[in-house]
Amino acid sequence: MPEYLAPGVYVEETSFRAKSIEGVATSTAGFVGQARFGPVAGAPQLVTSFEEFQRYFGDSQDLVLTEGLTTNHLAFAVRHFFENGGKRVYVARIFNPPAGQDADDARASSAALSVLGADRFIRARFPGRAGNVVVRVTGTRSGNLLTGTAPNRSLAGVRPGDLVESNNSAAKDRVVAATGAQALTANALWAVSLDATGRPVLTGASGTLDLNAAGLVSVQKVTLALLVQPNGDGSTGDRSDNHAGLSPHQDSEVFIGRVLRHEDHDAGVGPPPDRTNRIFFDAGTLPTTAAQRAEFAGGLAAALISASPITLTGGVDGRLADSELFAGEGAGHEATGLVALEEIEDIAIVAAPGGAALEDDEAQLVRGAVISHCERMRYRFGIVAGPSDADSAAIREARGQHDSTYAALYYPWLVVPRPSGLTGETLLLSPEGAMAGIYARSDIERGVHKAPANEVVRGILRFSRPVNKGEQDVLNPEGINCLRFFEGRGNRVWGARTMTSDPEWTYINVRRLFIFMEHSIDRGTQWAVFEPNNETLWLKIRLTVESFLYDVWRSGALMGTKPDEAYWVRCDRSTMSQSDLDNGRLVCLIGVAPTKPAEFVIFRIGQWTADASIV
Structure with a gap:
């Protein structure tokens, strides 16, 4: 309270409105992979265009590794990310030096x-x-x-x-x-x-x-x-x-x-x-x-x-990276791989381009590392892929090795022209980069509540394997998102499911919507820490969260024709016991009704006569 020690007129500023919560960004990606140049440790580098990526990490020419020429998956993933609508991506380069050498050598x-x-x-x-x-x-x-x-x-x-x-x-x-x-x-x-x-x-x-x-x-x-x-x-x-x-x-x-x-x-x-x-x-x-x-x-x-x-001579691209390098280690300036992405709060989409091209066991470990990273960080969603030569049986086997609400699996791979543009020469690339760009494009144009599906995949020639309806009838229920070609409609994403057996979190947009809301509320209510835990604070919390959820409902992310049908917020004596108060805990319960995608659009048509009636 201000002190009033002498007579006079005192003018003070006060607030009569609840504090607002600003929605966090959901379209920023984080990639981990091998490149031709660039930093191999420390803070990941933010790039906002493929040209900027080339200045830091080199072009998309093949890597000359000890094992032989290897496709530059990271460079192509970044290119497809921007081609498909992405705006910002943090890149953490990993490097595996030749045997008996370190990165400086x-x-x-x-x-x-x-x-x-x-x-x-x-x-x-x-x-x-x-x-x-x-x-x-x-x-x-x-x-x-x-x-x-x-x-x-x-x-x-x-x-x-x-x-x-x-x-x-x-x-x-x-x-x-x-x-x-x-x-x-x-x-x-x-x-x-x-x-x-x-x-x-x-x-x-x-x-x-x-x-x-x-x-x-x-x-x-x-x-x-x-x-x-x-x-x-x-x-x-x-x-x-x-x-x-x-x-x-x-x-x-x-x-x-x-x-x-x-x-x-x-x-x-x-x-x-x-x-x-x-x-x-x-x-x-x-x-x-x-x-x-x-x-x-x-x-x-x-x-x-x-x-x-x-x-200058002696520079080499090293050896093929393994799953441990993708997972990363260290801290601060020495952090590498996925560990280096942990310090960047803005990242919402995570992928490891090139990880799916490793041997089956190593590729499984890379997928697991991406999933574990997203689950540990809570506010991130992973995009993974199966083997390049996988058929229906192989991709089902790859999918069966994981169960998580924080990642999605896409199948099959992409076929793109080589950088040199030579006629008839193509490359096989995993779909993580293109899908991350589609996520970002959908978030920017429609919102995170819109499922990133029925979207055109840009910058490719075709998919590595044609997937028909009969095949997808088997794959879709298992959480394998298919990429399909439709005559007259182009190459499209035709799936929007997470890699989980939990029916409550079947859809990607539901999980990502909750990530968005949880992260926004987390960041927007930090002011409440150490405030007096009483009815005044509870009211401020309720008004703050309700105002945020009202905006989310108006954007079309929640069900209901009115706010009462879309969400509710409780923060009072019914949500906290005296023990909670004595231990400094404020408990706020929030319920929301998310929209789910119309995955199966059904029209029922029948014959009727002029004197018939609809029951």
Whole structure:
């Protein structure tokens, strides 16, 4: 209560309405799988388009694994996710290094760049053949930075750590190689620092440069530009990256070792590294004194330019992942696989593209890992698939290995054209990515209460096996959602059941609707924790939840022609005992009547005569 200690007029703000509950997003997906490049641990990467996925994780070309060429299931799943209406997906890449190696050993690296007796390298930021690139380094110079006239010359447009080159008519400091490329000599370069008065001065290996020297013509700023290109072996597609305006001096904000640094290199220095960078500069232990720094800057610039083009080799895609890698382990920055997805609260749909392509036992374990993840996290729903060559008997066997209300199984696989577009060549892909996109599309266009079925599957040629009505009559009651082709209506999803034997949770939309409501109420009522547990709080809770459920009913997600038929909320003495109150428990009971899909649409038609009546 506010204190009133002196006479006066007091104006206070108050609220006369219940707190509102905002519905959580249900269309954000989380994928786990193998890719050609990208981070292999830590926070999953959010991507909002397939082009963005390619910048982080490489293109959709086959993985060159120890076992041989393997379809890039994760890349295709992300592509189909966006083609079918998805908007946001978090990607957690998994990597299985070659036998006897770790992930760092599978990164591409250049030959050593010898600078001042120490070894410097340019390395790929992440493991994978996509790190086998060619780096072309060029030096770039800006205009004259000298201002004023002798004896009052000064510098303009420089910052501490910038590197500049002097042009002295008495001693040519710029060297042009026979090839026409500009090379830099150490004694021509000077580092910008500040003197005791805060004015910029130039220091180098030979001391401090006199700006008023008679032979000094100009001082030009020097930066490096790195062009990162594919190395020609088909490992990186057509992507090229350009990093311009980098400084070879460690005091600069754009020092090459700071901008292009490894995720764990110089931790806490500068902004977080850009995960789209395919390379980083391994600077090792840097010099500490001003003279050494200046000499290091000149030597580094000369070494990089003279070594250009720099070829990175040794990057490999590793081995085929197993179920343990899909399940993941660790915590925080070291988390991998499905474990890495646990820290992202927004994820509502989970899949493991590529898991269904493993051997039968491993594929079963991956499906089980996805299901366990969703059940443990409570507010997520999993999408899984059976073997690529499964017939009705095999898919029924795969379905019989699991029983969960938090996942759905789809059959058969998808047939798509190869990325190269070669005539007649196709690929078999599991349907998880396309189905996650259809879930997202249905949620956005209609709402989570609409079953994600009778929807067109986009971006495919056909299904791997034709499923007829007789076959689906056997599969549908067992919770196997069939993908079917209908003449004149295209390729469609023709099932909306979960993988459960519990008739209360037969339908996907019912489970996902409850996930949506539970998560929204959970997030929207956190304000009630530690509030006085009395009738005032109970009333606020009832009004808050009823207001939310009213909006859910109006959206068509609940049955009934009026709110009383659609839901009820109780939070009073009838839901809590004195023991509950003594132990700090507030119990609120909520009942809702969800809509269920019209899975069987039946029209009864009979003959009648003019004098007949309908009983």
